[in-house]
Amino acid sequence: xxxxxxxxxxxxxxxxxxxxxxxxxxxMQADLENILNYVSQLESIDTDGVEPTYQxxxxxxxxxxxxxxxxxxxxxxxxxxxPEKLDDQIKVPEVI
Amino acid sequence: xxxxxxxxxxxxxxxxxxxxxxxDAIKKAEDKKDYNxxxxxxxxxxxxxxxxxxxxxxxxxKVGKLAGVPFIAKxxxxxxxxPTTAASKILGNFKTPIQATxxxxxxxxxxxxxxxxxxxxxxxxxxxENSAYGPTKNAVDQxxxxxxxxxxxxxxxxxxxxxxxxxSDTGGSIRQPASFNGVxxxxxxxxxxSRFGVVxxxxxxxxxxxxxxxxxxxxxxxxxxxxxxxxxxxxxxxxFKPRIGEVKKQKIGIVKELMGEGVEPEVxxxxxxxxxxxxxxxxxxxxxxxxxxxxCLAMYYIIVPAEVSSNLARYDGVRYGVRSDASDLxxxxxxxxxxxxxxxxxxxxxxxxxxxxxxxxxxxYNKAAKARTLLVQQFDALFxxxxxxxxxxxxxxAFKLGENTDEPLKMYMTDxxxxxxxxxxxxxxxVPAGNTSDGLPVGVQLIGPMKSDADLLALAKSMEGxxx
Numbered sequence: 116x117x118x119x120x121x122x123x124x125x126x127x128x129x130x131x132x133x134x135x136x137x138x139x140x141x142x143m144q145a146d147l148e149n150i151l152n153y154v155s156q157l158e159s160i161d162t163d164g165v166e167p168t169y170q171x172x173x174x175x176x177x178x179x180x181x182x183x184x185x186x187x188x189x190x191x192x193x194x195x196x197x198p199e200k201l202d203d204q205i206k207v208p209e210v211i
Numbered sequence: 212x213x214x215x216x217x218x219x220x221x222x223x224x225x226x227x228x229x230x231x232x233x234x235d236a237i238k239k240a241e242d243k244k245d246y247n248x249x250x251x252x253x254x255x256x257x258x259x260x261x262x263x264x265x266x267x268x269x270x271x272x273k274v275g276k277l278a279g280v281p282f283i284a285k286x287x288x289x290x291x292x293x294p295t296t297a298a299s300k301i302l303g304n305f306k307t308p309i310q311a312t313x314x315x316x317x318x319x320x321x322x323x324x325x326x327x328x329x330x331x332x333x334x335x336x337x338x339x340e341n342s343a344y345g346p347t348k349n350a351v352d353q354x355x356x357x358x359x360x361x362x363x364x365x366x367x368x369x370x371x372x373x374x375x376x377x378x379s380d381t382g383g384s385i386r387q388p389a390s391f392n393g394v395x396x397x398x399x400x401x402x403x404x405s406r407f408g409v410v411x412x413x414x415x416x417x418x419x420x421x422x423x424x425x426x427x428x429x430x431x432x433x434x435x436x437x438x439x440x441x442x443x444x445x446x447x448x449x450x451f452k453p454r455i456g457e458v459k460k461q462k463i464g465i466v467k468e469l470m471g472e473g474v475e476p477e478v479x480x481x482x483x484x485x486x487x488x489x490x491x492x493x494x495x496x497x498x499x500x501x502x503x504x505x506x507c508l509a510m511y512y513i514i515v516p517a518e519v520s521s522n523l524a525r526y527d528g529v530r531y532g533v534r535s536d537a538s539d540l541x542x543x544x545x546x547x548x549x550x551x552x553x554x555x556x557x558x559x560x561x562x563x564x565x566x567x568x569x570x571x572x573x574x575x576y577n578k579a580a581k582a583r584t585l586l587v588q589q590f591d592a593l594f595x596x597x598x599x600x601x602x603x604x605x606x607x608x609a610f611k612l613g614e615n616t617d618e619p620l621k622m623y624m625t626d627x628x629x630x631x632x633x634x635x636x637x638x639x640x641x642v643p644a645g646n647t648s649d650g651l652p653v654g655v656q657l658i659g660p661m662k663s664d665a666d667l668l669a670l671a672k673s674m675e676g677x678x679x
Contacts, residue, residue, distance in 0.1 A: 124561070127561045127564045127565055127568075128561065130564045130568070131520060131548075131557075131560045131561060131563075131564045132524075132527070132541075132544040132545055132548055133545060133548045133549050133552070133557055133560065133561075134542070134545030134546050134548075134549045135549060135557070136549070139549075139554075139557070142554075143557070143558065143561060146558055146619050146620075147558070147561060147562060147565065149619070149620050150512060150558075150562055150619065150620060150623075151562070151565070151575075153508075153509060153512070153620055153623075154509040154510075154512050154513050154575065154579075155509075156506065156509050157506060157509050157510065157513070157575075157578050157579060157582055158578070160503070160506060160578075160582050160585065162578060162581035162582055162584075162585065165581040165582075165584050165585060166581070166584055167577055167580030167581045167583070167584060168580055168581075168583040168584040168587060169415060169580060170415060170445075171401050171415065171587065171634075171635060171636030172400065172401045172402040172445065172447060172636050172661065174402065174444070174445060174447070177444040177445075179441065184441070184442075186309055187309070188308045188309055189308075192308035193308065193530075195306075195308070196305060196306065196308070196530075196531040196532075197529075197530055197531065198528060198529075198531070198532065198533065198534035199534060205529060205530060207529060207540055207543065208537060208538060208539050208540050208542075208543055209539070210539075210540050
């Protein structure tokens, strides 16, 4: 049985950059335990000496010429979707 | 008029116009608003495009093989004319500067996008109840779920708003809602259709495909969508070609793991009736075993959250999307993501972070990736002997709204029969096969080897309207 403590949920939330509320932490704790217990059934499969699969259609090393592809998107268009900006820069709270 | 070819013919020969088709579709979408299948309409742009196409036809210019055909895209496809929200709050205001390759290809052939369909936020879910904009109601019974995550896409076709819609299928998100609403859903071979410009969920299983009323329409749309795209490195060179002529007799394996415990008797009955029809049409069917099928959901809910946690890292409130108030950068990330994501999005991100953490990586993520190899091998072995595999799409018919919302794991179970094809990358389609005694639609699932998409559709087409 996987046991997930409150602290672990908060640690995962901090790894994931999500500020969960206390209520959310409690409900996530129960959900994560249930889900992790369910997926733990994979332990019963013998995978000794088996290579993992990450890609399924056999393609690998898709290269292209090292040239800039023009998507037809302008700097102005990209700045238009920015939530907060100052002149033509993306604005964020003070970091240092 | 429900058949795509008939619409194109009518638009081309002047008995209808692209404008008429678009106006009709928009009106139907407005009339059926209470289903909440469509999140936004792109009316202004769609009508302008329709006028352009009509003008070109008048001038005798080339307009493409889907001229004047209106369609709706799941709202995780980047499209002009309306926001692309992925049914989330964090992308609630996002207006894309580029369009998805799939949309561009359809437009090049004269099809016209008229709106965006509802989905579970970021395509996480099996009922469309995880949408930040409210659930979509089932086309047949408004007290039931649309299925998901492409619920809006399936309902829009079932209601006859448009002849086809686009969906995405990471673990069953095209096939399951298609089954719940009595329409055709196609999950192509992994890499058949470019995903460029589609909001990424789990990159190793995500595919996109059409939802239609009939197989011929699905073939037409797939023919336009398929092919290599330099913007999506996982795309395969185009192999899709609709089959013509008679379908040869097939060897079909009935997957016993999909036909047993947990499947509603009426779903089994409709599936068995379809199997009988295939037999009487001369195909050879026998029971086969895919031993790892019952383990696929467990593999899926490790591999997919892992990829989700990575793909959704980009939504941080900095460069696009909705930003929450914050006094420092960490708070800006944390609050934007907490307020912008739905509970299910957060659940999957946290699970993903867990299974990828050092200490758990081998026990969970790598274990699932190895089990996936064994699953692919089991499929390969079956496809050495059989042309097609068959089973239900889902263990149940569309369930009641709210029935599974408090139990994430129960909701996950609706994917139990559709995840195997995604993990292995093979094509699978959901074909309307009949109804329960209550009149609820049931679909059967045909699964084929890699790149057999056109053969699966040809087989399903040969069975449409087949009577013993």
